[in-house]
Amino acid sequence: MIKKTRHTGLVVRNLSHSLLFYETLGFKLWKREVEEGNFIDTVVGIQSVCVETAKLHAPDNSMIELLQYISHPLLKEKQNSPSNTLGCSHxxxxxxxxxxxxxxxxxxxxxxxxxxxxxxxxxxxxxxxxxxxxxxxxxxxxxx
Missing domain, CATH: 3.10.180.10 (2,3-Dihydroxybiphenyl 1,2-Dioxygenase, domain 1)
Structure with a gap:
């Protein structure tokens, strides 16, 4: 059974730019790291992956995780997500x-x-x- 929400992960194009955006809105950086190796390959389902992450806390201690895939960027034109996108809406x-x-x-x-x-x-x-x-x-x- 689920006990609580741990964090919400957001894939971003440029981790430093996104950090500035969310810190300006009031989030505080807790941890920033580069992850690679068998564990992260297994968890995300991508072989030989390298991802840089930043975990940020809101004043209520809820957390978001920003992820920039260094080795496997899935870059597409910036598109503003519509409200009715399947999956995570907002x-x-x-x-x-x-x-x-x-x-x-x-x-x-x-x-x-x-x-x-x-x-x-x-x-x-x-x-x-x-x-x-x-x-x-x-x-x-x-x-x-």
Whole structure:
């Protein structure tokens, strides 16, 4: 049985650029390393793989893992993930100030799907946006 969510992994084009993006939003780098060898080959199912990873903690101690495949980059044109993509749709973050966070995302090279709007319940303000690799993010500001 599942006990808890450990982390969410995000494959990125450039680990240093993505670190700057997520650290600016409030994540703190916990561990950065290069992984290669039999163990990681087996886990990811790619032979002779070399992947650089960075694990970052949010203020609530939840974690994301950024992965840049050095040996096997699967590069494609940057494409902003649509909301209805099969598989993992988006990752959602609770933020203190959604307007400021949206401004930071634009300044860092991301984009907005929508300007922040208040939900029908009136309890939250929500915006969808993309990070610098086109990964879909949901920002939620709780309205007290």
């Amino acid at each position: 990752i959602a973050f609770t933020v203190d100030n959604i307007d400021l966070t949206c401004k930071q995302i634009l300044e860092l090279g991301g984009n907005l799907v929508n300007k922040p709007i208040i939900s029908p319940s009136g309890k939250v303000k929500v915006a969808y946006c993309h990070d610098i690799d086109g990964i879909l993010l949901e920002l939620v500001e709780e309205i007290l």
